[in-house]
Amino acid sequence: MKSAKSKQRLNEMRTPARSKQNLVSGDRDPVYVFCRLRPMQRDADVPCVKILSPTTVLMSPPSTALSYRNENNKTMKYTFKEVFPPETSQQEVFDKVALPLVEGLIKGKNGLLFTYGVTGSGKTFTMTGEPNNCGILPRCLNIIFKTINDYQAHKYVFKPDKMNMFDIQTEAEAMLERQQELHKFKSGRKNNSNPDLAMSSTDITKIEGLNEDNQYAVFVTYVEIYNNSVFDLLEDGPPITKNLPVKIIREDGSHNMYVHGVTEIEIKSADEAFDAFYLGLKRKRMAHTNLNAESSRSHSVFTIRLVQAPVDAEGEAVIQNKKFLSVSQLSLVDLAGSERTNRTKNTGQRLREAGNINKSLMTLRTCLELLRENQISGANNMVPYRESKITHLFKNFFEGEGQVRMIVCANPRAEDYDETLQVMRFAELAAEVEVTKAQVTDIGATIGLMSGRRKANRLFTTAKENLARPEARDLELDLGLVYSLGPDFPNLELKSAQAAHITKELMAHLEMRINRREALKRSKALKDERFRSSLLELEKETLELRSENLSLRGQLNAAEQRIRALEDRLTATENASLTNQRKLTEITEYTSQLKRELQEKDLLLNQNKLEKEKQKKILERKYNNKIAAEHEKAREIHSENERLKNAKKEQEKILMVIDQALKGDRGDNVDYPKSTGDVAAQTTRDFTPGSTPRALPAHLLTPFSAAQTRDTPASSRRGIAVANPRHRRSLSADGRGWVEHAPNKIVPMGTVMKPSIVNSKIVNKLKSVKDIANSKTSKYCLISQEQDTDGELETKLYKGDVVPTCGGGAQVIFNDVEMLKQFSPTRESNQSNRTSGPSCARHSSKKRDTTHSPPQTPSNASKKQRIIMLDDD
Numbered sequence: 028m029k030s031a032k033s034k035q036r037l038n039e040m041r042t043p044a045r046s047k048q049n050l051v052s053g054d055r056d057p058v059y060v061f062c063r064l065r066p067m068q069r070d071a072d073v074p075c076v077k078i079l080s081p082t083t084v085l086m087s088p089p090s091t092a093l094s095y096r097n098e099n100n101k102t103m104k105y106t107f108k109e110v111f112p113p114e115t116s117q118q119e120v121f122d123k124v125a126l127p128l129v130e131g132l133i134k135g136k137n138g139l140l141f142t143y144g145v146t147g148s149g150k151t152f153t154m155t156g157e158p159n160n161c162g163i164l165p166r167c168l169n170i171i172f173k174t175i176n177d178y179q180a181h182k183y184v185f186k187p188d189k190m191n192m193f194d195i196q197t198e199a200e201a202m203l204e205r206q207q208e209l210h211k212f213k214s215g216r217k218n219n220s221n222p223d224l225a226m227s228s229t230d231i232t233k234i235e236g237l238n239e240d241n242q243y244a245v246f247v248t249y250v251e252i253y254n255n256s257v258f259d260l261l262e263d264g265p266p267i268t269k270n271l272p273v274k275i276i277r278e279d280g281s282h283n284m285y286v287h288g289v290t291e292i293e294i295k296s297a298d299e300a301f302d303a304f305y306l307g308l309k310r311k312r313m314a315h316t317n318l319n320a321e322s323s324r325s326h327s328v329f330t331i332r333l334v335q336a337p338v339d340a341e342g343e344a345v346i347q348n349k350k351f352l353s354v355s356q357l358s359l360v361d362l363a364g365s366e367r368t369n370r371t372k373n374t375g376q377r378l379r380e381a382g383n384i385n386k387s388l389m390t391l392r393t394c395l396e397l398l399r400e401n402q403i404s405g406a407n408n409m410v411p412y413r414e415s416k417i418t419h420l421f422k423n424f425f426e427g428e429g430q431v432r433m434i435v436c437a438n439p440r441a442e443d444y445d446e447t448l449q450v451m452r453f454a455e456l457a458a459e460v461e462v463t464k465a466q467v468t469d470i471g472a473t474i475g476l477m478s479g480r481r482k483a484n485r486l487f488t489t490a491k492e493n494l495a496r497p498e499a500r501d502l503e504l505d506l507g508l509v510y511s512l513g514p515d516f517p518n519l520e521l522k523s524a525q526a527a528h529i530t531k532e533l534m535a536h537l538e539m540r541i542n543r544r545e546a547l548k549r550s551k552a553l554k555d556e557r558f559r560s561s562l563l564e565l566e567k568e569t570l571e572l573r574s575e576n577l578s579l580r581g582q583l584n585a586a587e588q589r590i591r592a593l594e595d596r597l598t599a600t601e602n603a604s605l606t607n608q609r610k611l612t613e614i615t616e617y618t619s620q621l622k623r624e625l626q627e628k629d630l631l632l633n634q635n636k637l638e639k640e641k642q643k644k645i646l647e648r649k650y651n652n653k654i655a656a657e658h659e660k661a662r663e664i665h666s667e668n669e670r671l672k673n674a675k676k677e678q679e680k681i682l683m684v685i686d687q688a689l690k691g692d693r694g695d696n697v698d699y700p701k702s703t704g705d706v707a708a709q710t711t712r713d714f715t716p717g718s719t720p721r722a723l724p725a726h727l728l729t730p731f732s733a734a735q736t737r738d739t740p741a742s743s744r745r746g747i748a749v750a751n752p753r754h755r756r757s758l759s760a761d762g763r764g765w766v767e768h769a770p771n772k773i774v775p776m777g778t779v780m781k782p783s784i785v786n787s788k789i790v791n792k793l794k795s796v797k798d799i800a801n802s803k804t805s806k807y808c809l810i811s812q813e814q815d816t817d818g819e820l821e822t823k824l825y826k827g828d829v830v831p832t833c834g835g836g837a838q839v840i841f842n843d844v845e846m847l848k849q850f851s852p853t854r855e856s857n858q859s860n861r862t863s864g865p866s867c868a869r870h871s872s873k874k875r876d877t878t879h880s881p882p883q884t885p886s887n888a889s890k891k892q893r894i895i896m897l898d899d900d
């Protein structure tokens with residue numbers, strides 16, 4: 028009801044639009060209103076806004092719209108400074124709308140930019156943008172810092188005085204504050220930076236026309252107007268979740284409106300500014316409506332204030348005078364969405380918010396309407412700025428100086444038609460309001476400071492630094508004068524003939540410039556002369572250097588040629604070296620192969636040598652054994668010879684005795700020798716041919732043994748075998764159970780002398796104790812065969828009794844060793860030839876032994892001899 032009334036009031040108040048020629052007067056600018064259409068969300072959506080030309084749109088009401096019925100389906104045309112179609116880029120919008128405002132800011136002019144439109148029409152998109160597609164605000168910050176970067180004052184040189192103005196501090200004071208801040212910073216300030224808003228520095232261009240004789244500082248504030256209350260979004264202190272204190276709007280000494288006690292942060296880079304912006308965003312109240320998931324329910328105002336002050340005549344420090352300060356501001360306002368409460372179906376808190384939003388927008392509209400009326404008709408109607416915080420805050424933009432721009436964002440879909448129509452009407456109205464142009468003065472020039480002093484100072488400082496270098500020690504330079512005709516002409520305009528003082532002022536300025544010019548001319552002529560002479564000297568020097576250079580170049584060429592030749596030789600040598608290296612490698616490989624072969628052969632040779640030595644040793648041993656045996660034989664033969672000789676003599680004596688005896692029988696008186704002759708006679712007497720020798724006494728069985736015993740008892744005994752009854756064959760043929768243990772295969776001797784034991788069990792290996800410990804076995808015989816030193820076969824039989832033990836086992840007690848030995852027949856025959864005596868004796872002994880031995884053939888007896896040894900152990 029209330030809104031309908033005010034609408035009616037507005038329509039009544041509305042004055043006709045001014046004619047085009049009245050639109051722009053010389054010292055005023057209109058509010059430039061742009062229209063940006065956002066893309067349609069769905070293909071099925073029917074657009075109700077059509078672009079007719081780059082400046083005009085046509086609104087055609089859909090059948091669902093209220094105005095379709097109320098206004099008879101009337102189409103409406105709206106004209107703007109420019110219409111941006113949906114495909115327009117953020118950069119293009121910035122260049123056309125915001126860049127002139129930033130240029131003005133740099134030059135000291137105020138600027139205000141609104142985005143206005145229905146909820147979801149793209150206001151925030153246009154103002155802030157999206158990650159990697161940033162909007163107007165980040166672009167403004169980027170370009171400002173890119174432009175002023177080299178001309179920024181140190182932090183805290185300019186300091187807000189809490190009354191919307193600034194104080195100037197000395198460098199020392201500023202440094203002290205910076206140090207204090209550093210401590211605070213260390214104690215933990217959060218970084219709210221969002222890198223998505225950052226732009227690559229190549230995409231940012233500088234703004235031309237910056238006054239380089241000024242120092243600059245940027246301050247930002249970020250406030251939110253929510254439910255017609257102002258909140259400081261950058262306020263340090265209360266946690267983000269808590270409600271912020273409400274701020275009030277005040278007027279400063281220059282009649283500018285400001286938020287009292289607002290936090291104004293000095294920013295030194297675009298990144299720092301983004302930090303501040305994101306801190307504010309976090310605090311910003313966001314609420315959801317049925318229409319837009321991220322609909323902003325408040326107006327947000329981000330203000331950039333640029334403070335600039337001229338540097339002193341030396342171009343070094345800021346002049347410490349507050350009067351010379353220039354402060355310009357650019358306010359970027361993202362208005363809350365204009366919406367009809369019945370369409371969004373808001374209730375409670377949301378309804379209150381919507382009411383407040385609509386109220387403040389309506390107030391803005393009313394203010395603009397009245398302002399327009401005052402401007403056109405020259406009336407002095409009171410404009411109700413104070414009715415809403417947003418109009419109150421920007422009062423002096425409309426009443427004072429500055430540039431105001433507005434972007435009307437519109438969603439061309441049919442559902443938004445009625446709201447969009449209101450927005451368009453408001454835009455049309457705003458476009459007719461005019462704002463006074465801001466006047467810019469170069470404060471430095473007005474106080475008589477030369478322009479370019481800062482640059483001159485920089486050049487001068489650089490030149491001084493360069494001169495301090497050792498290579499510039501000999502240079503003579505006059506650094507006295509900076510070539511300038513003084514400050515620029517004062518901005519004086521002669522409007523009437525009476526203004527003689529202006530002419531005088533201009534004449535004085537001109538005279539000063541003429542005098543300065545003359546002085547400069549004189550100085551220049553002097554310097555020209557000096558320069559000419561030094562140029563001549565330099566020319567001379569250059570000529571000398573040139574000729575020197577030429578000769579050096581010749582030397583260099585010769586040296587280069589030499590180097591090339593050497594390089595060629597080096598290459599050839601390297602190639603040869605490579606070839607040799609390859610050959611050497613091959614030879615080394617071949618040598619090592621030969622060495623390996625040699626080592627193998629040496630090894631073989633050594634083995635052969637060892638083998639031969641071994642063989643040699645064996646042969647030597649055999650040979651030595653043989654020699655020893657031969658010696659032994661020779662000794663035996665010799666002693667045998669001796670014995671035989673003696674025996675022969677004895678025989679001869681006996682024969683003589685026998686002969687005499689025979690003669691005696693025949694009647695000869697013969698004297699029998701006493702000694703052995705008696706025995707022999709007795710023997711001969713007892714001897715009966717055909718009787719057995721066993722019938723004879725033992726000493727007569729071996730008739731020669733007596734003599735032998737007498738003469739050579741030891742040697743005579745050697746040839747006679749000693750009989751031991753224990754060695755009788757019958758011992759092994761006693762019929763008791765024998766175990767014949769022959770570990771090795773017995774070499775068949777092929778003779779009757781082979782051991783033969785009846786009732787025996789032959790085993791090769793004793794596997795268990797039962798082999799001998801059983802009831803059948805009582806005797807044990809171990810048979811071994813080996814070669815003697817003459818290489819003859821020697822068979823040994825170790826015999827013993829098997830005695831059972833108490834543990835169930837058996838023990839063998841050896842009590843006999845029998846040895847069978849064979850001799851070579853040739854050796855035997857030799858011996859028998861030479862010693863026919865002993866062979867007889869053996870024969871007899873064999874005879875004597877026949878009871879124990881198997882029967883022997885004469886041939887057998889002549890070939891083999893059985894030796895029985897006794898062993899009592």
Ligand SMILES: Nc1ncnc2c1ncn2[C@@H]1O[C@H](COP(=O)(O)OP(=O)(O)OP(=O)(O)O)[C@@H](O)[C@H]1O
Binds near residue numbers: 113147157
């Ligand atoms: N010109 C455009 N191009 C592409 N997308 C856009 C454009 N304008 C708006 N949008 C998209 O529309 C959606 C809503 O936009 P935005 O939040 O800027 O609306 P708004 O007018 O600020 O709404 P509210 O008043 O509720 O805050 C966003 O997702 C945004 O990406």
